Amino acid sequence: MALDFIALLPDEEIPETPAACEAAASSSDTGEQPAPDAWSITRAHFGADSLELALHEELLDFAEAFRPTRAESAMREAAVERVVSLLASLPSFASASVRPFGSYATGLCLPSSDVDLAVFGTGFESKVQQ
Numbered sequence: 001m002a003l004d005f006i007a008l009l010p011d012e013e014i015p016e017t018p019a020a021c022e023a024a025a026s027s028s029d030t031g032e033q034p035a036p037d038a039w040s041i042t043r044a045h046f047g048a049d050s051l052e053l054a055l056h057e058e059l060l061d062f063a064e065a066f067r068p069t070r071a072e073s074a075m076r077e078a079a080v081e082r083v084v085s086l087l088a089s090l091p092s093f094a095s096a097s098v099r100p101f102g103s104y105a106t107g108l109c110l111p112s113s114d115v116d117l118a119v120f121g122t123g124f125e126s127k128v129q130q
Contacts, residue, residue, distance in 0.1 A: 066108075066110060067107070068107070068109055068111075072109075072111060076104055076109070076115050079115055080098065080100060080115060080117065083098055083117060084098050087119065092122065092123070093119070093122055095121050096119050096120060096121045096122045097119070097120050097121050098117050098118070098119055098120075099117070099118050099120065100115060100116060100117055100118075101116050101117075101118055102114075102115075102116035103116070104116060
């Protein structure tokens with residue numbers, strides 16, 4: 001019988017494969033296989049020598065699984081360029097600069113994430129301070 005937990009003490013046995021992964025790998029009554037977590041299929045984390053190493057490897061796999069594709073990156077870059085072009089065409093914003101921030105700027109965005117942009121150098125900042 002497979003264990004469905006990861007031992008936290010070094011002298012406890014760490015199962016080779018948790019029950020959740022075994023269930024995902026086995027066929028269901030409909031013949032379809034439930035999809036495992038996208039980042040858990042790259043490496044076998046549960047046979048690692050230490051929990052720290054297993055967590056480290058799973059975090060690496062998670063980051064790789066959710067890294068934006070080239071197409072997603074290109075679409076976001078095109079959206080930023082459209083905003084920059086639009087602002088450049090407006091006299092009040094011609095000298096403004098656009099800087100991304102948030103998940104897009106850090107590269108940690110998901111496919112459904114928005115693109116956060118800050119606009120600087122509009123002249124409105126000095127009016128607000130007065």
